[in-house]
Amino acid sequence: MLAALPPIEARLEREAVDVAVAVARKLSTALIAREPMAELTTLIADCFAELRSTPHIVVRVNDALLAPLKERLDRLASEAGFTGRLVLLAEPSIAVGDGRVEWADGGVVLDSAATLAKVDELVQRFIAARATANAAANIPGGQS
Numbered sequence: 001m002l003a004a005l006p007p008i009e010a011r012l013e014r015e016a017v018d019v020a021v022a023v024a025r026k027l028s029t030a031l032i033a034r035e036p037m038a039e040l041t042t043l044i045a046d047c048f049a050e051l052r053s054t055p056h057i058v059v060r061v062n063d064a065l066l067a068p069l070k071e072r073l074d075r076l077a078s079e080a081g082f083t084g085r086l087v088l089l090a091e092p093s094i095a096v097g098d099g100r101v102e103w104a105d106g107g108v109v110l111d112s113a114a115t116l117a118k119v120d121e122l123v124q125r126f127i128a129a130r131a132t133a134n135a136a137a138n139i140p141g142g143q144s
Contacts, residue, residue: 010134014127021123025116032112036097037069043110044073047101048080056085060100063090 032039044059051057061069070088077086094100100109 006134010131013130017123017127021119024119028112028116032097037065037072040065040069040097040099040110041072041076043099043108044101045076045080047103047108048077048082051103052081052083054082054084054103056087056103057082058087058089058100058102060089060091060094060102062094062096062098063092064096065099066090 040061047057059069059073066088073086073088091100095112098110098112101107
């Protein structure tokens with residue numbers, strides 16, 4: 001009976017990780033739908049704080065967020081002491097809640113689909129590493 005436990009434990013661990021990722025994916029999607037400007041606004045505010053003397057910053061967002069974001073960003077720029085020019089552009093190809101912030105020598109992208117894909121990749125790496133470690137330790141059921 002004890003010999004049957006390791007494969008069951010390995011399967012339960014994989015299932016628990018799968019459930020956790022599914023819950024996180026559902027929660028993040030729901031939160032972005034509920035507050036599409038929250039994470040984007042925080043990211044841009046951080047940029048303003050770090051790039052006060054930058055001549056201009058370009059923010060690209062989905063056209064649905066252009067108008068509501070403009071007023072908020074003008075206020076955030078002022079509060080952060082950003083004195084450069086703020087350019088806000090609509091990009092219908094960018095998902096609602098995502099965006100790109102660009103300046104003369106850099107930029108940053110908020111892309112929820114790419115983030116979720118990276119999480120999936122890392123989870124699969126974790127599961128594979130655990131299976132390899134279990135197989136190396138001769139634990140039955142270590143390979144899936």
